[in-house]
Amino acid sequence: MDCKISEPVVGPRSEDYLPASVSTAVKVVIVGGFGVGKTTLVGSVSEIRPLTTEETMTQAGVGVDDVAGVERKTETTVAMDFGRISLSDELVLYLFGTPGQQRFWFLWNGLFEGALGAVVLIDSRRLDDSFDVIGRLEERGxxxxxxxxxxxxxxxxxxxxxxxxxDLxxxxxxxxxxxxxxxxxxxALLTLMRYLYTLTTTTPEQPR
Ligand SMILES: Nc1nc2c(ncn2[C@@H]2O[C@H](COP(=O)(O)OP(=O)(O)OP(=O)(O)O)[C@@H](O)[C@H]2O)c(=O)[nH]1
Ligand SMILES: [Mg+2]
Structure with missing residues (x-):
């Protein structure tokens, strides 16, 4: 399997290096069903050249992959997306996009390792696909x-x-x-970070 990057590799660019001021790095996962836009999000927001693992969808996937609603899709993530965004001089997020096809979901466990939170991308035309995704996150806490x-x-x-x-x-x-x-x-990423912050600062209600 080849890893593709959006530009030919010509050595590191200045924006590839982390500024010395960065003191906190947070791992975040971008999850969701097939074709909801995970790779697109990581690519649009990343300040470094995103790593993608897109492969062409072939006839071999017919009857295996559920392409209902996204019949025109020609490529799919087979391992992960990776990108980085600085939210301030001190705080950087490392973004890991998951594969959406159910047959690659076994990779999620590794991708979730060490993550502090997730953005669940939803396509409101295909809400059913989100139930399993949300269930998995709830199971993992x-x-x-x-x-x-x-x-x-x-x-x-x-x-x-x-x-x-x-049922959120x-x-x-x-x-x-x-x-x-x-x-x-x-x-969307800032919303996640604010939410994580409120979780750390809110004290759970004490039983009476
Ligand atoms: N109109 C519109 N199209 C989008 C948006 N986000 C993604 N797309 C399109 O939807 C298609 C699927 O996007 P991907 O980013 O490959 O979706 P994905 O969730 O990574 O797909 P898998 O990795 O195969 O599960 C692409 O053709 C995108 O251009 C969006 O916000 N609006
Ligand atoms: Mg993808």
Whole structure:
């Protein structure tokens, strides 16, 4: 399997180096069902050349991969995406995108190792795909936020309806997102970081 990067390798660029001011690095995973925009998000927001592991989808996947709703997709992530974004002079996030095809989900355990939180990308046309994803995060106890990725023909549901449909607890943040847009993707990551911060500063209610 070849790893592709978006530009030919010509040696490290100045932005590839971490500034000396960085004191905190946080690992975050970008998860979601097949074709919800995980690779797009990591690529749009990363300040370094993102690592991707896209492979062409072939006839071999017919009957194995569920491509309902994303029939026009030609490539898929077979291992992971990797990128990096600095949120301030001191704080850097390392982004790991997971593969969406169910047959590669066994890789998730390794990718989740050491992660502090996750952004769950959702395509509101294919909500069913998100149930297993959210269930896995809940099983692992990994905090997450939900980002509704804006696909052009996706019906626009109120957040409250989507929350109810996904059976999400009230405290789990939800945001609209366009994974192709750097600022929008960054906002989704900031929402996760704010949520992680509130979790560390909120004391659990004491039993009476
Ligand atoms: N309109 C629109 N299209 C998007 C958006 N995000 C991704 N896409 C398109 O959706 C398709 C799938 O995006 P990917 O980033 O490959 O999705 P993925 O979740 O990484 O897919 P897998 O790794 O195969 O599960 C691509 O053709 C993207 O250009 C978005 O926010 N809006
Ligand atoms: Mg992908």
């Amino acid at each position: 990994l905090p997450f936020v939900v980002a509704i990725n804006a696909f052009p023909d996706a019906p626009s549901y109120p957040m409250s309806e989507l929350r109810a449909a996904m 607890p009230d405290d789990v943040p939800m945001v609209d997102c366009d994974a192709r847009n750097r600022a929008s993707s960054r906002d």
